[in-house]
Amino acid sequence: MSGTDSPLLLGPLLRYVDDSSASVWVETRGPGTVSVRRGDASASARTFVVHGHHYALVELDGLAPGTSEAYTVAVDGEQVWPEPDSPFPAPVIATLEDGRPLSLAFGSCRTSVSHDAKGNETHGVDALRAWALRAADQVPAADPDDHDLAPDRLPDLVLFLGDQVYADETTDEMRAFIESRRDIEAPPWTELQDYEEYAHLYALAWSDPANRWLLSTVPSAMIFDDHDIRDDWNTSQEWRREMESTSWWHGRIVAGLGSYWVYQHLGNMSPAERRGDELYAQVLAHTGDDEYDFGPIIDAFAERVDQEPQTYRWSYTREFDTQARLVVVDSRAARQLDPDHRALLDADEASWLDEQLRGDVDHLLVGTSLPFLLARGLHHLEAFSEALAAGAWGDRGGRMGERLRQVVDLEHWGAFQTSFQEVASQVMEVAAGERGRAPSTVTFLSGDVHHSYVSEAQPVDGRRPLQSTILQAVCSPIRNPLSRNMRFATAVLSYGVAGPVGRLASKSTRVPDAPLTWRYAEGPWFDNNLACLRVTGPSLKMWWVTGEVIDDHERPRLAKVASYELDEQGRPPAHEKVRERFGRGLRRRYRDKVKDRVRQR
16 A cells, blocks of 8 residues: 555654653544554554644553564554565664664754755755665665674754754745645745645655655654754844744744644653643643644644743753764754843753753763854854844944844854853863763854864863863765855855954854864865764764765765864874865855955956
8 A cells, every 4th residue: 555545644654662661642644553563562642633634643662672673554454664666775773772872863954955966955955854865775885895884774853953944945846735725825825824734845855765765764853943943043132033933933833833833842742751741641631532632732732832932841851872872953933032041052952952951871962953163253253243233332332233134144152152152161060070071072062154174173272171072073964955146155264264253253252262162173064965974982073075966866875074083092183284274275265256356346
């Protein structure tokens, strides 16, 4: 049974998996009982309804640690996954095992367009799909001798760090669906309006056969970023006032947060956390009632948590024995936008993060959609814009600062200096061994900025001894590359005089000095890519992969973009001269481009 005949509309998505349990999420075409079987273990769940759509989350328990077995999904007794004519390997559930090296992939920003020549020309090759095809052994690697492109096992987790869907920058296919429902000349035009449109957007994002197979066999964790709702979401109090004055924003934020809970957040939670979740408790309480639609309840929940973010936490943690702790931070919905108390994280969320930032693991991984450490020039520009908007140069400067941060998207950690300073200090305490045993690394994993890089950080005064390497690793986009002009602007802000000039600007508005200093270890690069990370004891290795079209647009080959590795003692590579030479070369190339443009004018 396949295609439109199948009762399975979307999924299965393999979500939370630990050493003895696995959670499988599905969307079905109608009400029914969804069953998952893996070897001798099986579990079932009845579907629940949200705005006419049917979902189930099946929790399989009692699995043996460190085992990998194929599984099947059935709806009302009929097998729907894997599909009988599938060219892909059987999907598996692989449980975690204490002591086994942790492997994960991460990235952000993925648009859903066709994978033919037209789609690849406008949006580049989908790095997630190229990785899926290689993982399924459907295509050879670009370099068959590179073991990283043909690992002996799939990763333990893929972490999506925001912009899984684009609610504001819609594709032709999504626009056609919107136009079939309403007038696109009226607000919100071709942007998303309600839950029904979000449901269609998720279907477009997750229904490609290769990606669908991958998401059915590699566990996933997710967090939103702005485009899941709208560009610059919660940039400032002024931005929010402007949105709330429109006729359509209320519907957008309610549908966006409600659908995020169903499609993304529900699977982030462990079975125990779900049982304690206020919404899921109601789902369980109405199990078996196929007529009960949770739409109004989820709408009311979404409206409340938008207005009162302290009443619900989207952030979460994952513990991987003593190897790693993954702390995934909501850097969008939990913001405090009052100019007198402006913070990226409100008091409750900041306190929660403070509790999670501790050692006693080999690696502390902090997932935040927004890079904690931007290029130095960008960081200082963001700090400057915040101080300017707060009135450092008077009312006129304040208006200019507000416009600057909205037009140039200056709304990352650097534009919330109170939060940046607090977290930087907490991270240094972790790295100094003042919050338990110091980990080998404190590594921020981020996306959003449509270029990728690795930065290494040190205390600014150089006197405080740190036992951990502090890293910022960015992977963005999976599929949504910057235009050539934007790449040029980003590179200019990343190198050369942008850093010192930005620092002078921020100093002119009395922005406090950062307790950390940092510089690129690798990058930046602008390819569509997906990052992989593996930890073994104190060692950490990361590499970025992309899809290359050799002879068939729909069957790209996986190629490596860049890599970064700490040695067996957890020490950074000795690549200082290489980095300086790379930086000088990049600055020279872009300086020559500027000269060429001037001559052309």
